[in-house]
Amino acid sequence: MPRLTAIYRIRSDAAGIEARARGLAVEQSVEMPVEAIDDATVLAEIVGRVDDVRALGQGVFEVRIGLAVATTGAEPGQLLNMLFGNSSIQDDVVLHDVELPADLARGFGGPNHGLAGLRRRCGADGRAMTCSALKPQGLSAGDLALLARRMAEGGIDFVKDDHGLADQGYSPFAERVRAVTGALAEVARATGRRTCYVPSLSGDLDAMRRQVALAREFGVDAVLIQPMVAGVANFHALVRASPDMAFMAHPAMAGAARIAPPLLLGRLFRMLGADATVFPNFGGRFGYSPETCRALAEAARMAYHGLGPSVPVPAGGMTTERVAGMLDFYGRDVMLLVGGALLSARERLAEHAAAFVRQVAGHGYGQIA
Numbered sequence: 001m002p003r004l005t006a007i008y009r010i011r012s013d014a015a016g017i018e019a020r021a022r023g024l025a026v027e028q029s030v031e032m033p034v035e036a037i038d039d040a041t042v043l044a045e046i047v048g049r050v051d052d053v054r055a056l057g058q059g060v061f062e063v064r065i066g067l068a069v070a071t072t073g074a075e076p077g078q079l080l081n082m083l084f085g086n087s088s089i090q091d092d093v094v095l096h097d098v099e100l101p102a103d104l105a106r107g108f109g110g111p112n113h114g115l116a117g118l119r120r121r122c123g124a125d126g127r128a129m130t131c132s133a134l135k136p137q138g139l140s141a142g143d144l145a146l147l148a149r150r151m152a153e154g155g156i157d158f159v160k161d162d163h164g165l166a167d168q169g170y171s172p173f174a175e176r177v178r179a180v181t182g183a184l185a186e187v188a189r190a191t192g193r194r195t196c197y198v199p200s201l202s203g204d205l206d207a208m209r210r211q212v213a214l215a216r217e218f219g220v221d222a223v224l225i226q227p228m229v230a231g232v233a234n235f236h237a238l239v240r241a242s243p244d245m246a247f248m249a250h251p252a253m254a255g256a257a258r259i260a261p262p263l264l265l266g267r268l269f270r271m272l273g274a275d276a277t278v279f280p281n282f283g284g285r286f287g288y289s290p291e292t293c294r295a296l297a298e299a300a301r302m303a304y305h306g307l308g309p310s311v312p313v314p315a316g317g318m319t320t321e322r323v324a325g326m327l328d329f330y331g332r333d334v335m336l337l338v339g340g341a342l343l344s345a346r347e348r349l350a351e352h353a354a355a356f357v358r359q360v361a362g363h364g365y366g367q368i369a
Contacts (some may be wrong), residue, residue: 110307154353166202239273266299281314
């Protein structure tokens with residue numbers, strides 16, 4: 001029976017790590033005393049197997065556990081459940097990585113459009129893409145549309161909803177999509193340049209399906225979703241049911257699972273259909289290190305079982321002063337998201353957005369090391 005390899009980081013002393021690893025293998029496979037199992041197939045094929053234990057130093061061990069692929073049901077939610085369901089509640093362990101058989105990974109499909117598709121949408125051949133966010137909470141649809149208009153006048157490629165914008169009374173989804181797409185269409189007619197709107201999905205699966213359909217009616221071809229809030233199975237279902245749509249994944253609630261960000265935000269979100277993945281850049285409001293960000297970007301873009309590359313979107317308190325450094329770090333296969341720093345310009349928003357766009361367009365580009 002084919003197996004996948006789940007790779008964990010466990011805090012333990014040397015004397016107890018072997019027993020802890022065996023306990024983790026059982027917890028993530030059969031979740032019961034092995035001596036109580038009398039089925040030979042279950043014992044031979046289903047019970048998790050500790051393949052390797054390696055000391056990393058400072059009381060941390062890397063543990064590799066083989067799990068039966070059949071237990072995942074080839075379904076996103078059950079895959080996460082088998083990798084880290086119960087053990088995510090145990091505070092001494094982190095899911096660090098996973099090695100999946102190629103046919104299992106390919107079966108999830110990956111991005112609908114990915115890096116090349118998003119570039120085509122905004123005409124960003126050979127350069128990094130630009131993005132900004134509509135906020136704060138509490139503004140009306142009309143006020144948000146005015147912000148979107150100014151961003152588009154500055155030449156921003158993608159204008160996305162802040163992830164907290166949902167279907168609130170002060171800015172209902174349908175009203176917001178109508179207002180923002182109308183404003184962006186006017187700018188496009190005047191300038192000949194398209195800015196893509198990325199509205200935020202929310203609610204249950206039926207509600208999100210309705211929102212995708214409504215967005216499509218207004219010419220929207222990209223949406224924002226929070227896979228860990230919406231549910232990874234719902235996310236994947238929406239992606240597969242909407243091949244015309246691009247999906248930008250937001251990391252809200254991703255930190256609650258203690259899954260290494262390069263694995264969750266980079267590889268797994270990509271595998272399940274994220275065309276772009278937003279993550280906190282180092283040096284911003286969150287605590288990711290340069291090493292984590294580098295690994296995450298690599299996981300999103302590197303060759304992986306034939307799936308298309310996803311676009312890394314570093315964000316989280318970024319400013320235009322950091323543009324050159326981010327481009328040197330990530331190279332051109334990236335989308336830079338500057339939100340609040342642009343909005344702080346207020347009535348000069350279009351001017352500051354244009355300066356941001358010029359910085360990106362004029363940079364010589366480095367390459368991720």
